[in-house]
Amino acid sequence: MDSAPASLKPRKSPVQARSLATVGALHTATIQVLTRQGLSGCTTTRVAERAGMSVGSLYQYYPNRDALLAAVLDKHLDGVAGAVEHACRIHRDQPVSAMASALATAFLAAKLHDPQESKALYAVAADRGGAELAARAHARIVAAIAAMLTSAPDARFDDPSTTATIALNALIGPVRAWLEGHAQAGFEARLEEHLVRLLTAYLETYRLRP
Amino acid sequence: MDSAPASLKPRKSPVQARSLATVGALHTATIQVLTRQGLSGCTTTRVAERAGMSVGSLYQYYPNRDALLAAVLDKHLDGVAGAVEHACRIHRDQPVSAMASALATAFLAAKLHDPQESKALYAVAADRGGAELAARAHARIVAAIAAMLTSAPDARFDDPSTTATIALNALIGPVRAWLEGHAQAGFEARLEEHLVRLLTAYLETYRLRP
Amino acid sequence: MDSAPASLKPRKSPVQARSLATVGALHTATIQVLTRQGLSGCTTTRVAERAGMSVGSLYQYYPNRDALLAAVLDKHLDGVAGAVEHACRIHRDQPVSAMASALATAFLAAKLHDPQESKALYAVAADRGGAELAARAHARIVAAIAAMLTSAPDARFDDPSTTATIALNALIGPVRAWLEGHAQAGFEARLEEHLVRLLTAYLETYRLRP
Amino acid sequence: MDSAPASLKPRKSPVQARSLATVGALHTATIQVLTRQGLSGCTTTRVAERAGMSVGSLYQYYPNRDALLAAVLDKHLDGVAGAVEHACRIHRDQPVSAMASALATAFLAAKLHDPQESKALYAVAADRGGAELAARAHARIVAAIAAMLTSAPDARFDDPSTTATIALNALIGPVRAWLEGHAQAGFEARLEEHLVRLLTAYLETYRLRP
DNA sequence: CATGAATGAGTCTTCATTCAT
DNA sequence: GATGAATGAAGACTCATTCAT
Numbered sequence: 001m002d003s004a005p006a007s008l009k010p011r012k013s014p015v016q017a018r019s020l021a022t023v024g025a026l027h028t029a030t031i032q033v034l035t036r037q038g039l040s041g042c043t044t045t046r047v048a049e050r051a052g053m054s055v056g057s058l059y060q061y062y063p064n065r066d067a068l069l070a071a072v073l074d075k076h077l078d079g080v081a082g083a084v085e086h087a088c089r090i091h092r093d094q095p096v097s098a099m100a101s102a103l104a105t106a107f108l109a110a111k112l113h114d115p116q117e118s119k120a121l122y123a124v125a126a127d128r129g130g131a132e133l134a135a136r137a138h139a140r141i142v143a144a145i146a147a148m149l150t151s152a153p154d155a156r157f158d159d160p161s162t163t164a165t166i167a168l169n170a171l172i173g174p175v176r177a178w179l180e181g182h183a184q185a186g187f188e189a190r191l192e193e194h195l196v197r198l199l200t201a202y203l204e205t206y207r208l209r210p
Numbered sequence: 211m212d213s214a215p216a217s218l219k220p221r222k223s224p225v226q227a228r229s230l231a232t233v234g235a236l237h238t239a240t241i242q243v244l245t246r247q248g249l250s251g252c253t254t255t256r257v258a259e260r261a262g263m264s265v266g267s268l269y270q271y272y273p274n275r276d277a278l279l280a281a282v283l284d285k286h287l288d289g290v291a292g293a294v295e296h297a298c299r300i301h302r303d304q305p306v307s308a309m310a311s312a313l314a315t316a317f318l319a320a321k322l323h324d325p326q327e328s329k330a331l332y333a334v335a336a337d338r339g340g341a342e343l344a345a346r347a348h349a350r351i352v353a354a355i356a357a358m359l360t361s362a363p364d365a366r367f368d369d370p371s372t373t374a375t376i377a378l379n380a381l382i383g384p385v386r387a388w389l390e391g392h393a394q395a396g397f398e399a400r401l402e403e404h405l406v407r408l409l410t411a412y413l414e415t416y417r418l419r420p
Numbered sequence: 421m422d423s424a425p426a427s428l429k430p431r432k433s434p435v436q437a438r439s440l441a442t443v444g445a446l447h448t449a450t451i452q453v454l455t456r457q458g459l460s461g462c463t464t465t466r467v468a469e470r471a472g473m474s475v476g477s478l479y480q481y482y483p484n485r486d487a488l489l490a491a492v493l494d495k496h497l498d499g500v501a502g503a504v505e506h507a508c509r510i511h512r513d514q515p516v517s518a519m520a521s522a523l524a525t526a527f528l529a530a531k532l533h534d535p536q537e538s539k540a541l542y543a544v545a546a547d548r549g550g551a552e553l554a555a556r557a558h559a560r561i562v563a564a565i566a567a568m569l570t571s572a573p574d575a576r577f578d579d580p581s582t583t584a585t586i587a588l589n590a591l592i593g594p595v596r597a598w599l600e601g602h603a604q605a606g607f608e609a610r611l612e613e614h615l616v617r618l619l620t621a622y623l624e625t626y627r628l629r630p
Numbered sequence: 631m632d633s634a635p636a637s638l639k640p641r642k643s644p645v646q647a648r649s650l651a652t653v654g655a656l657h658t659a660t661i662q663v664l665t666r667q668g669l670s671g672c673t674t675t676r677v678a679e680r681a682g683m684s685v686g687s688l689y690q691y692y693p694n695r696d697a698l699l700a701a702v703l704d705k706h707l708d709g710v711a712g713a714v715e716h717a718c719r720i721h722r723d724q725p726v727s728a729m730a731s732a733l734a735t736a737f738l739a740a741k742l743h744d745p746q747e748s749k750a751l752y753a754v755a756a757d758r759g760g761a762e763l764a765a766r767a768h769a770r771i772v773a774a775i776a777a778m779l780t781s782a783p784d785a786r787f788d789d790p791s792t793t794a795t796i797a798l799n800a801l802i803g804p805v806r807a808w809l810e811g812h813a814q815a816g817f818e819a820r821l822e823e824h825l826v827r828l829l830t831a832y833l834e835t836y837r838l839r840p
Numbered sequence: 841c842a843t844g845a846a847t848g849a850g851t852c853t854t855c856a857t858t859c860a861t
Numbered sequence: 862g863a864t865g866a867a868t869g870a871a872g873a874c875t876c877a878t879t880c881a882t
Contacts, residue, residue, distance in 0.1 A: 022866095038338045040250065044852060054868045059853065123336040128248055131390060138392040159400070165393050166384050166404045173383025174376050180341060182348040183375050190369065194376045201411035253876060255844095264843045265878080275877065458758055460670065463855060465865090474864045475857080485856065546753040548668045551810060558812040579820065585813050586804050586824045593803025594796050600761060602768040603795055610789070614796045621831035652845095673872060684847045689874065 023061055025051040030072045034120035039127065042069070066129050073124045076117055077137035083110035084141045088148040096155045096207060099148055100200040107171050108192055111179070119179040141168055155206040167202060171195055233271055233281075235261040240282045244330035249337065254278070276339050283334045286327060287347035293320035294351050298358040306365045306417060309358055310410040317381045318402055321389075329389040351378055365416040377412060381405055443481055443491075445471040450492045454540035459547065462489070486549050493544045496537060497557035503530035504561045508568040516575045516627060519568055520620040527591050528612055531599070539599040561588055575626040587622060591615055653691055655681040660702045664750035669757065672699070696759050703754045706747055707767035713740035714771045718778040726785045726837060729778055730830040737801050738822055741809070749809040771798055785836040797832060801825055 029051035033042045044065050048058040062068040087106030091099050111118050125134040145164035149157050157163050177183050178191060239261035243252045254275050258268040272278040297316035301309050321328050335344045355374035359367050367373050387393050388401060449471035453462045464485050468478040482488040507526030511519050531538050545554045565584035569577050577583050597603050598611060659681035663672045674695050678688040692698040717736030721729050741748050755764040775794035779787050787793050807813050808821060 040337065043850085045850095055853080056855085056868055057866075060866065063853095065852070123333075126333045126336040127250070134390070135392045138387065161394065162397060162400055162404060165387065165397060166408060169383035169387040169392075170380040170408055171383070173379035173381070173386070176383070177348065177375065177379040180344070182345045182379075184371065187372060187375060190372055194372060197415055198376060198380055198408075198412045201415050202408045205407055205411050254878080255876075266843050266880085267841085269878070270841080460757075464857080465855075476859085476864050477862085479857070480862075543753075543756045546756040547670060554810070555812045558807065581814065582817060582820050582824060585807065585817060586828060589803035589807040589812075590800040590828055591803065593799035593801070593806070596803070597768065597795065597799040600764070602765045602799075604791065607792060607795060610792055614792060617835055618796060618800055618828075618832045621835050622828045625827055625831050649845095674874080675872075685874080686847055686876085687845075690845065693874095695873065 019061070022051075022053070022057070025053070026058060026061060026068065027072050027075065030068060031114075031117045031120050034123065035116055039123040044068070069124050070129050070133060073121050073130050074133050076121050077133055079113075080107075080110040081137045081140045081144075083107075085144040088144040092148055092151040093153060096149075096152045096203045097200050099152060100203045101196045103145065103148075103167065104171060104195040104199045105192060107168075108175060108195060111175050115179055122176065122180065138165075138168065149203075149206075152206075154208055155203065156208055157206050163203075163206070167199060170198060170202065174198075229271070232261075232263070232267070235263070236268060236271060236278065237282050237285060240278060241324075241327045241330050244333065245326055249333040252279070279334050280339050280343060283331050283340050284343050286331050287343055289323075290317070290320040291347045291350045291354075293317075295354040298354040302358055302361040303363060306359075306362045306413045307410050309362060310413045311406045313355065313358075313377065314381060314405040314409045315402065317378075318385065318405060321385050325389055332386065332390065348375075348378065359413070359416075362416075364418055365413065366418055367416050373413075373416070377409060380408060380412065384408075439481070442471075442473070442477070445473070446478060446481060446488065447492050447495060450488060451534075451537045451540050454543065455536055459543040464488070489544050490549050490553060493541050493550050494553050496541050497553060499533075500527070500530040501557045501560045501564075503527075505564040508564040512568055512571040513573060516569075516572045516623045517620050519572060520623045521616045523565065523568075523587065524591060524615040524619045525612065527588075528595065528615060531595050535599055542596070542600065558585075558588065569623070569626075572626075574628055575623065576628055577626050583623075583626070587619060590618060590622065594618075649691070652681075652683070652687070655683070656688060656691060656698065657702050657705065660698060661747045661750050664753065665746055669753040674698070699754050700759050700763060703751050703760050704763050706751050707763055709743075710737075710740040711767045711770045711774075713737075715774040718774040722778055722781040723783060726779075726782045726833045727830050729782060730833045731826045733775065733778075733797065734801060734825040734829045735822065737798075738805065738825060741805050745809055752806065752810065768795075768798070779833070779836075784838055785833065786838055787836050793833075793836070797829060800828060800832065804828075 026047065029047045030042065033046050033050055037046065042065075044058055045055050047068065048055045051058070058068065062071065084103070084106055087102050091102045094102075121130075124130045142161060142164045145168060146157075146160040149155070149160045149164060174191065174195060178187055236257065239257045240252065243256050243260055247256065254268055255265050257278070258265045261268070268278070272281065294313070294316055297312050301312045304312075331340075334340045352371060352374045355377060356367075356370040359365070359370045359374060384401065384405060388397055446467065449467045450462065453466050453470055457466065464478055465475050467488070468475045471478070478488070482491065504523070504526055507522050511522045514522075541550075544550045562581060562584045565587060566577075566580040569575070569580045569584060594611065594615060598607055656677065659677045660672065663676050663680055667676065672695075674688055675685050677698065678685045681688070688698065692701065714733070714736055717732050721732045724732075751760075754760045772791060772794045775797060776787075776790040779785070779790045779794060804821065804825060808817055
C-alpha cells in the first residue's frame with residue numbers, strides 16, 4: 001500500500017473454478033507472508049512462492065502488489081462489516097442492553113474468527129490505499145449501528161452517528177490491543193465479558209427514564 | 211521498521227547541546243516526511259535533507275533507519291505514557307467518576323497535542339519493531355491506570371489490570387479513528403464529551419453499593 | 421529483432437488459403453501494433469490479439485517474435501525492391517533523364533503506397549536482424565539500377581554500382597525524412613518534383629557529350 | 631527510447647570535473663553497448679558495467695534509461711548540427727557550387743568523425759523519444775542551409791526550405807547506407823566525391839542564367 | 841566531524857515461450 | 862489445430878548504508 005493508487009482492481013473476475021482457487025491461495029499466502037515477514041517483507045515473489053505459483057501468475061490476477069493487498073484487506077473488511085450489519089438488522093427494535101451485547105459479541109466473533117488475518121491486515125490498513133478501504137468499511141458499520149440505535153424503544157440518541165462511531169471504536173480498540181499482543185495473558189478469556197459491560201454501560205446512559 | 215532488529219539504540223547519548231538540536235531536527239523531519247510520503251516513502255535521504263543535514267550525519271546519530279523510526283516512536287509514546295501516568299498519580303484516592311474524566315481528558319490531550327505526529331506514527335507502530343515499543347508503553351499506562359483504580363474509595367475492581375486495559379483501549383479506538391479520518395466532520399467537537407461519558411459509565415459499573 | 425538470430429524462417433509455408441489469410445492478418449496486425457506502440461511495445465500477445473487469434477496460434481506460424489518481425493519487414497522490402505526492379509527493367513536503353521524520373525517516381529510510389537507500414541518498419545530495420553534484410557534488399561535494388569544505367573545510350577558510367585547506390589540512397593534520405601516527420605507541412609506536395617530534379621541532375625552529369 | 635517520455639533531462643548538471651568524467655564514461659559505454667548489443671540489449675546494467683560503475687551511479691546522473699539514450703543522441707546531433715551550421719555560415723554569399731561542396735564535405739566529416747557512434751545512434755533515433763530530437767536537429771540544419779542558399783549571388787531559390795531539406799537528406803541517405811553497411815567495399819573511398827557531385831548538380835539547377 | 845557519491849542487493853513488473861486442455 | 866494460463870528469466874529502478882575526501 002505504498003505507492004500511487006493506480007488501478008487497485010483485480011485483473012480478471014475470478015469466476016471459473018480454477019481462478020477461484022488461485023485467488024484463494026493468493027489471499028491465504030498473502031496473510032501468511034504478512035504475518036511472518038511484515039508489510040515491507042510481503043513481496044510479490046514471496047507471496048507467489050508461498051501460494052505455490054510463479055510471480056507471473058500473480059500478475060495475471062492483480063495488476064500490482066498494492067492491488068493484491070487491497071483485495072485481501074477489502075475481503076476481510078467486507079466480511080466483518082457484513083457480520084455487524086447482520087447483527088444490527090437482527091436486533092432492531094430491541095432494548096439497548098440487548099443491542100449492546102449483540103453488537104459486542106458479533107464484532108468480536110467476526111474479528112476473532114481468524115485472528116491471524118485480522119492482525120496481519122492492520123499494517124495494510126495503515127498505509128495509504130488501505131486507509132481508504134478501512135474508512136469505507138467503518139462508515140458502513142457506523143451507519144448500521146446508528147440505524148439500530150435509532151430503533152431502540154427504550155432509549156433516545158440525539159446524535160446516533162457519533163454514538164455509533166464511539167461504540168464501534170470502543171470495541172475496536174481493545175480487540176486490536178489483544179490481537180497485537182498489547183495485553184497480558186488471560187485477557188482474551190474476559191474480553192467479551194468486558195466489552196459487553198463497556199458497551200452496555202455506555203449505551204444505557206441514553207436510556208429513557210421510565 | 212523493516213529488517214532485522216539489530217541495535218535500535220541511538221549511537222551517541224545526546225548530551226551536548228548540538229546533539230540535542232540535531233536529534234530534535236531529525237525527529238521533526240521524520241514526522242514530516244512520514245506525514246507527506248508515508249512509511250515507505252520515508253527514506254533516510256529524505257529525512258536528512260528535510261532536517262538540513264546529510265545522510266552521513268543522520269547515521270552519526272542512528273545506526274540505521276529502523277533505529278531512527280523507533281526513536282521517534284518511542285519518544286512519542288513516552289510522552290503520552292508520562293502524561294497519563296501523571297494524571298493517574300494526581301487522581302489517586304478520588305471517586306471513580308473523577309478518575310474517568312481525568313483519564314479521558316489527559317489521554318485525549320496527550321494524543322491530540324500534535325495530531326500530525328500521532329497519526330504519522332501509527333504506520334511505524336504497525337510494522338514489526340514498532341509493535342514492541344507500543345506494547346511496552348501500553349503496559350506502562352495500564353499499570354498506572356490499574357494502580358489508580360485500586361485506590362478508588364468508592365469502587366472495587368476484582369481485576370484492575372484488565373479493566374485498565376479495556377479502559378485505555380476504549381479511549382485509543384475512537385481517538386485513532388478520529389486521527390485516521392474514519393469519522394465524519396464535527397466528530398472532534400464532541401469527542402471528549404463522549405469519551406468521558408463512555409469511561410465514566412464503564413468504571414461506575416464497579417461502584418460499591420452505598 | 422532482439423535476441424539471437426536462431427531460425428527466422430516461417431514455420432509452415434503458407435500454401436493453404438487459411439494460412440495465407442492468417443499470415444496476412446498477422447502482418448497487418450504487426451504493422452498496426454508497431455505504429456501504435458512502437459517496437460518495444462510490439463508484443464506477441466498484442467499482435468495476436470489484434471489479429472484476432474491467440475498467442476499460441478501466432479507461434480504456429482512463426483517460431484519467435486523476431487521471425488515475425490523479420491517476415492513483415494522482408495515482405496515490405498521485397499515489395500519495394502520488386503517495384504523498383506520492374507521500373508528499371510522497363511526503362512532500359514532509354515535516355516538517362518527518362519531513367520531518372522522513372523526511378524524517382526517508382527521508388528516514391530512503392531514507399532508511399534502504405535506510408536504507415538513504411539514508417540513503422542524503420543524501427544524494425546534498425547535493430548540487429550533487420551539490418552541484414554535491409555542490406556540484401558538494397559543490394560538487389562542497386563544491382564537493378566546499375567544494370568539499367570549501364571544500358572543508357574546517352575551516358576557512360578565508370579562505376580555504375582556506386583552511382584546506383586548514391587542514386588538510391590539520395591532518394592531514400594528525403595523519403596525517410598518525410599515519413600518520419602522531419603519536414604514541415606507541404607513538403608510532400610513537392611517531394612516527387614524535387615526528387616526527379618535531384619536524380620536527373622545527378623545522372624545527367626554522366627551524359628556523353630554529343 | 632521505448633516507454634513514456636517522462637523527464638529525459640539529466641539529473642545533475644555535470645559541472646564538476648569528476649561528474650564530467652563520469653558522464654563521458656557513460657556516453658562512451660552507451661555507444662559501445664549499443665554497437666555490440668543493439669538497442670534492446672542496451673540495458674542500464676550493461677552500460678554501467680562497461681562504464682566501470684554501478685547501476686546506482688548511472689541513476690545518479692540520469693533519471694532513467696531513456697534519458698541516458700536521449701542525452702547521448704542529443705550530444706551527437708548537436709555536434710553534427712553545429713558543424714553544419716558553422717560551414718553554412720562560412721560559405722554565405724559564395725557561388726552555389728562552393729556551397730554544395732562545402733556542405734557535402736562538412737556533413738560527411740561530422741558524420742564520419744566517429745562512425746561507430748553515428749551508426750549506433752540510428753536505432754536510438756528511430757524510437758519515440760529519439761525521433762523528437764532528430765527532428766529538432768534536422769530543423770536546425772535545414773534552417774542553416776536555407777539561410778546560406780538564400781545568400782547565393784548566382785542562384786535563386788523559390789523555396790529554400792524545401793531545397794535545403796532535400797539537399798540535407800540526399801546527403802543523409804548515402805551516408806547512412808554506408809554506415810549501416812548497405813554498400814559494397816570501396817564505397818567510402820568515392821563517397822565524398824559522389825556526394826559533392828550530387829549536391830552540386832542539384833543546386834546548380836537553381837543557377838541564374840548569366 | 842560533515843558530506844554526498846558510490847554501491848549493489850533486492851523490488852516490482854513484463855513478456856517471450858510452452859503445453860495441458 | 863486452437864487456446865490462453867503458467868512460467869521465470871531479465872530488466873528498470875530504489876534506497877539503506879558506507880567511506881574517501
